Amino acid sequence: MLDSAEQESWNGNENMKRHGIRKRVEERVNDESVKSAARALERKAEILIQDRTQLKQKYLTELKRLEEAHERCKVSEEEVKVANKFVETAQLEELAAEIAKRDASHSMQVANIMGNGPSLQVELQQRKLILPQVEFSPDHSDETPLSSEKKTIACGKRSRQEVLNVGSDSVQDIDIAEAIAREPKRSNSTIALQKCTAEVENSDFKSNEDDED
Numbered sequence: 001m002l003d004s005a006e007q008e009s010w011n012g013n014e015n016m017k018r019h020g021i022r023k024r025v026e027e028r029v030n031d032e033s034v035k036s037a038a039r040a041l042e043r044k045a046e047i048l049i050q051d052r053t054q055l056k057q058k059y060l061t062e063l064k065r066l067e068e069a070h071e072r073c074k075v076s077e078e079e080v081k082v083a084n085k086f087v088e089t090a091q092l093e094e095l096a097a098e099i100a101k102r103d104a105s106h107s108m109q110v111a112n113i114m115g116n117g118p119s120l121q122v123e124l125q126q127r128k129l130i131l132p133q134v135e136f137s138p139d140h141s142d143e144t145p146l147s148s149e150k151k152t153i154a155c156g157k158r159s160r161q162e163v164l165n166v167g168s169d170s171v172q173d174i175d176i177a178e179a180i181a182r183e184p185k186r187s188n189s190t191i192a193l194q195k196c197t198a199e200v201e202n203s204d205f206k207s208n209e210d211d212e213d
Helices: 004-135 145-168 176-212
Strands: none
Touching: none
């Protein structure tokens, strides 16, 4: 058997061995936990890196779409500006064409009126010549006061205004609008004058028959 000293020495060695083994076990356990923690952190890091990559790709795609949309907006704005210019140009051309059309129509009206001017002047001169012939015709030179009064009454209401207008108006004083408006009236005036002359002749004829009776 071992004595007490040896026993104590042996116990001490055993304790040291146990302590060393326990320490190594603890160190290994600690190493394993650290390694496990490290592996967990690595997995988390990998997950974060993957998420970062996915988010980067996603946002890069969205950013690219936004840039493309921005470019399309710029192109659309330019197209709208060009379209507005074309519309404005078309409106100006249409307005210019309308003005030119009106000017041409006005010029044609003026040309027609100027072309009818000589004929109007000739007609006025003819009327000026016809009136004295009607008043001082040989057929009516021997009119009695009664027949003259009948002539005045018969013609006064129908042709007095036309005769005055014909005698006093001139082509220079007639406005363009009045010339157009009075053109139909001149024909009516001529008819009225002829009708009046016929009525006067009939009246004079009846008067002469009454005088003979």
